[in-house]
Amino acid sequence: GESVGLHLPTLSVQEGDNSIINCAYSNSASDYFIWYKQESGKGPQFIIDIRSNMDKRQGQRVTVLLNKTVKHLSLQIAATQPGDSAVYFCAENPSGKLIFGQGTELSVKP
Amino acid sequence: NAGVTQTPKFQVLKTGQSMTLQCAQDMNHEYMSWYRQDPGMGLRLIHYSVGAGITDQGEVPNGYNVSRSTTEDFPLRLLSAAPSQTSVYFCASSYNREGYTFGSGTRLTVV
Numbered sequence: 001g002e003s004v005g006l007h008l009p010t011l012s013v014q015e016g017d018n019s020i021i022n023c024a025y026s027n028s029a030s031d032y033f034i035w036y037k038q039e040s041g042k043g044p045q046f047i048i049d050i051r052s053n054m055d056k057r058q059g060q061r062v063t064v065l066l067n068k069t070v071k072h073l074s075l076q077i078a079a080t081q082p083g084d085s086a087v088y089f090c091a092e093n094p095s096g097k098l099i100f101g102q103g104t105e106l107s108v109k110p
Numbered sequence: 111n112a113g114v115t116q117t118p119k120f121q122v123l124k125t126g127q128s129m130t131l132q133c134a135q136d137m138n139h140e141y142m143s144w145y146r147q148d149p150g151m152g153l154r155l156i157h158y159s160v161g162a163g164i165t166d167q168g169e170v171p172n173g174y175n176v177s178r179s180t181t182e183d184f185p186l187r188l189l190s191a192a193p194s195q196t197s198v199y200f201c202a203s204s205y206n207r208e209g210y211t212f213g214s215g216t217r218l219t220v221v
Contacts, residue, residue: 032208043114043200043212044153089152096141096160096207097168100152 023090133201
C-alpha cells in the first residue's frame with residue numbers, strides 16, 4: 001500500500017548547526033515528493049519539492065536529497081535558526097493525492 | 111488573493127449533529143483535498159477532487175461526504191458527528207497536483 005514514514009519523531013539541534021530530517025517512502029510509483037513545515041496552530045507550509053528524475057534540489061538554506069534505490073528522502077537545513085522550530089513532514093504525491101508521513105519535530109536550542 | 115479560506119475556525123458539536131466545513135480558494139486550482147490531523151500525528155487524507163464534479167476517497171473517508179459543484183468550493187460534510195471525529199481539519203488546493211497550498215484549519219470538537 002501507499003505509506004510514507006519518518007525515522008525520527010524528534011530532533012534537537014543547536015542554533016547555527018545543520019539539521020537533517022529523514023523520511024522513508026514505500027510507493028515505488030511515486031514520482032514527486034514535497035517537504036512541508038508546520039508551525040504550532042497553523043497549516044502546513046510548502047518548503048521544497050523534488051521530482052523522481054532528480055537526486056538533489058537546493059533552495060534557500062534547504063536541500064532535499066532523494067535516493068530512489070532505498071526509497072529515502074532527506075531534508076537538510078543549513079545554519080538552523082530558532083524560526084526553523086516546527087514539525088516537518090515529507091509527503092508523496094501519487095496520482096494527485098498528497099500522502100503525508102508522521103512528521104519530525106525540530107527544536108532549535110539558542 | 112485570499113488563498114485557501116476555511117470556515118469556521120472553531121466548532122463544538124454534540125454527538126449526532128451534522129455540519130459542513132467550508133473551504134474556498136480563489137486561485138483557480140483544479141485539485142482540492144481535505145485532511146484531518148490528530149494530536150501528534152501527520153495529516154490523513156479524507157477526500158480529494160481533481161476538478162469540478164469529480165471527487166474520490168482518501169485514506170479515511172468514512173463519516174464524511176464531499177461534493178465539488180464549482181472550482182472554487184469544496185465543502186466537507188459530517189452527517190452524524192462522533193467523538194472520534196474530534197480533530198483539526200485542513201483543506202488544501204493545487205493548480206497541477208503539486209505544491210498544495212493549505213488553509214489555516216478548522217478545530218472541531220465533538221462532545
